[in-house]
Amino acid sequence: MDTKLFVVQDIEKDAPLLQEAADILKRGGLVAIPTETVYGLAADALNPEAVKKIFAAKGRPADNPLIVHIAEFEEIYGLASQVPESAKILAERFWPGPLTMIVPKGESIPDITSAGLPTVAIRMPSHPIAREIIRRSCPLAAPSANLSGSPSTTTAQHCIHDLGGRVDAIVDGGECRFGVESTVITLAGEKPRLLRPGAITLEELRDALGEVEMDKAVLSQIDPGERVSSPGMKYKHYAPKAKVVIVDGDSESFLRFLNEQTGEGIFGLVFSGEEERANKPCVVYGENDEDVTQAHRLFAALRELDERGAKLVYARCPRKEGVGLAVYNRLLRAAAFEEITL
Numbered sequence: 001m002d003t004k005l006f007v008v009q010d011i012e013k014d015a016p017l018l019q020e021a022a023d024i025l026k027r028g029g030l031v032a033i034p035t036e037t038v039y040g041l042a043a044d045a046l047n048p049e050a051v052k053k054i055f056a057a058k059g060r061p062a063d064n065p066l067i068v069h070i071a072e073f074e075e076i077y078g079l080a081s082q083v084p085e086s087a088k089i090l091a092e093r094f095w096p097g098p099l100t101m102i103v104p105k106g107e108s109i110p111d112i113t114s115a116g117l118p119t120v121a122i123r124m125p126s127h128p129i130a131r132e133i134i135r136r137s138c139p140l141a142a143p144s145a146n147l148s149g150s151p152s153t154t155t156a157q158h159c160i161h162d163l164g165g166r167v168d169a170i171v172d173g174g175e176c177r178f179g180v181e182s183t184v185i186t187l188a189g190e191k192p193r194l195l196r197p198g199a200i201t202l203e204e205l206r207d208a209l210g211e212v213e214m215d216k217a218v219l220s221q222i223d224p225g226e227r228v229s230s231p232g233m234k235y236k237h238y239a240p241k242a243k244v245v246i247v248d249g250d251s252e253s254f255l256r257f258l259n260e261q262t263g264e265g266i267f268g269l270v271f272s273g274e275e276e277r278a279n280k281p282c283v284v285y286g287e288n289d290e291d292v293t294q295a296h297r298l299f300a301a302l303r304e305l306d307e308r309g310a311k312l313v314y315a316r317c318p319r320k321e322g323v324g325l326a327v328y329n330r331l332l333r334a335a336a337f338e339e340i341t342l
């Protein structure tokens with residue numbers, strides 16, 4: 001299939017391109033769109049045939065449910081069978097933005113969208129292009145716009161690399177602001193529980209709701225066959241072709257460790273400035289002690305490691321709280337949970 005590329009620089013001037021993207025979606029097509037987290041591979045969330053194409057284009061397992069994206073809070077009432085008070089509180093503080101809430105699913109949601117679960121994930125993105133396309137089309141099911149198992153896409157170029165020829169169109173809205181996927185919280189259980197950390201932090205969620213649990217899958221590996229609350233967390237994710245090992249230690253000890261290693265294709269995944277003191281090639285992901293910059297760069301850095309032919313990557317460990325928890329969660333999966341503590 002021919003994939004159209006729509007470069008959108010201005011919401012008003014480029015309105016015809018946004019309308020064309022919306023028309024493709026209304027007709028049941030697939031369009032990759034920018035959001036403030038990562039690019040999303042969108043289809044009409046309420047059209048099972050359209051949603052089916054998402055799974056095919058990504059090579060995504062059918063048991064991994066999709067997030068439904070809306071443009072206005074009121075749309076949630078047509079998608080959920082129940083809107084808990086906690087959802088209203090969180091929406092008030094964090095929507096539009098990088099937060100996904102899991103609530104009991106309404107009848108309009110096809111089983112394929114929620115992968116047969118009795119719940120549905122809903123998010124109201126803040127990216128003006130995403131919002132405008134939703135407004136002009138319909139609620140959109142959109143997983144990250146990468147091939148299943150690869151790092152999520154944070155630029156249109158990444159989308160072309162992974163999905164060119166597999167989707168009807170890609171909307172280029174520049175680089176994504178946050179760079180890691182949204183925070184996912186379930187409000188469908190007894191207590192609110194964090195399923196995936198993101199730019200809205202656990203600390204912020206607790207500040208809004210009081211008690212919020214953290215799902216076991218956030219920081220530990222799930223045994224094959226074990227039941228999980230968030231199916232996406234059980235898959236090996238975000239993985240470059242190279243083997244990745246997280247190395248937890250300060251800058252000094254990390255560099256000493258990296259410089260002592262011998263072998264072919266060894267790279268460092270480091271914080272800015274550290275590459276100058278390394279005797280191996282390095283890819284930089286953000287600034288030391290600035291987890292927001294690390295989140296912004298992580299997926300592009302993982303892709304760059306592949307392009308440069310890395311075989312074995314020793315990665316600097318982010319802090320394990322705040323936005324750093326999101327960075328650490330993705331890196332753990334890229335590393336298949338392999339971590340060395342110095």
Ligand code: TXA
Pocket residue numbers: 035037038039040041064065066067100102114117119120121123125142143144145180181182183184195196229230231232233
């Ligand atoms: O930032 C984001 O969330 C991006 C952009 C495009 O919005 N989307 C995204 O979608 O990351 P995806 O499909 O790559 O990740 C969705 C995660 C998966 O781990 C999935 O298992 C989980 O949310 N999820 C979706 N619906 C769920 C449900 N009903 N119950 C539990 N987990 C659910």
Ligand code: MG
Pocket residue numbers: 143144152
């Ligand atoms: Mg994904």
